[in-house]
Amino acid sequence: MDLAKELKEGLCSRPKYIPVSLRYDHQGLQYDEQCFDLDEYYHYRAEEALIKSSIKDVVSNLCIPCKVFDIGCGNTKKAQMLLNELLQYQNTVEYAPIDVSKDFLNEVCDVLFQIYGDSLKVDPMSDDLFQALSKIGNYRGRKALLWISGLQIFPKDTQLKMLSNISSTLEGNDVCLITADITQNKEVIEKAYLNFDEQRPNAKLYTNGIHVLNREFEANIDISQFKLEGKYVEDKDVSSASCVQVWLRSLCKQSYNIEKLGITMTLEEGEKLMLHGGNGMSHKYTSNQLEYLFAKAHLRVLNKWENENSALFLCKREM
Known part of the structure; x- marks a missing residue:
């Protein structure tokens, strides 16, 4: 779509x-990185520590050489732990960072060249994730897909669609490495995600989609006429996951004619404009929920590493 x-x-x-x-344009990605420095934002540090402690074992489970496709690559710092370990066994590594922002990817490629020079063969892909997966499916060499911090962002129906698409790209000894947030402490989660001080990078990230909508589609939405709100929704059902919901509540009745979309959007006083589709975002999983989700996507878990807050899965396609 x-x-x-x-x-x-x-x-x-x-x-x-x-x-x-929509929030993850070049500016949104910068806000996202700034969130990593917040003391209460546990997820980044927990995931980084997990990858660092398990990476040698992870690589020992891979069939190498292989090309690494990094889905939603971000600043690539976590991927670099994998690349560094692979370079202990290979003179060069093929690496395809994937992001929707071409400008951001250009910056990433410059940084990678400064670090690795010619030992890293970088093949950037500026596509949305589904377009990228379609292209990855056409690659016939051995591959390892890396999806760090990406699964939990999307609504649960999109998660299954993404994982199924990932599964369909895998052949033979191809694998995917997927991380997930397994935190179950409500107090920790609310402290990390539900502080809406407008000067904080997480609040700026949540509302950045409005700025992108205004810039790209001339929506002219007045964000001062909204209040940023949210809640944590706990869900232990095996076919679901707990999540964070965030919205803008309209402070008055207001209408916006968005000609580039061919619509007029009217919001009543008190009406919510959700900042994500589906059930929510920033999902938190139990082991049973992840096992169910992977099975539905025809992914077989070969190995798993975890700490208190994060889990890392090595999967291949269930033939």
């Missing part, structure tokens, strides 16, 4: 929403 169609669908739904992916 193209962005305009996805936005139109979201803004005409009940409740109205903008897709979570």
Whole structure:
């Protein structure tokens, strides 16, 4: 689905929403990185520590050489732990960082060249994730897909679709490495995600999709006429997951004619504009929920590493 169609669908739904992916333009990715420095934002540090402690064991489970496809690569710092270990066994590594922001990818490639020079063969892919997976499926060499911190961002129906698409790209000894947030402490989660001070990078990230909508589609939405709110929703059902929900509550009745989308969006006083589709974002999983999700996507878990807050899975396609 193209962005305009996805936005139109979201803004005409009940409740109205903008897709979570819209926030991750170049500026949004910078806000995302700034969140890593917040003391209460446990996830980044827990995931980094897990990858660092397990990476030698992870690589010992891979069939190498292989090309690494990094889905939603971010700043690549965690991927670099994998690349560094692979370079202990190979003179060069093929690496394809994937992100929707071409400008951000260019910056990433410059940094990688400064670090690795010619030992890293970088093949950047500026695509949305589904487009990228379609292209990865056409690659016939041995591959390892890396999806760090990506699974939990999307609504649960999109998670299954993404994992199924990942599974369909895998052949033979191809594998994927997937991380997940397994935190179950409500107090810790709420402290990390539900502080809406407008000067904090997480609040800026949540609302960045509105700024992208205004810039790219001339929506002219007045964000001062909204209040940022949210809650943590606990869900232990095996076919679901706990999550964070975040929205903008309209402080008055207001309408916006968005000509580039061919719609007029009207919000009543008190109405919510959700900042994600589906059930929520920033999902937190139990072991049973992850096992169920992977099985539904026809992914077989070969190995798992975990600490208190994060889990890392090595999977291959269930033939």
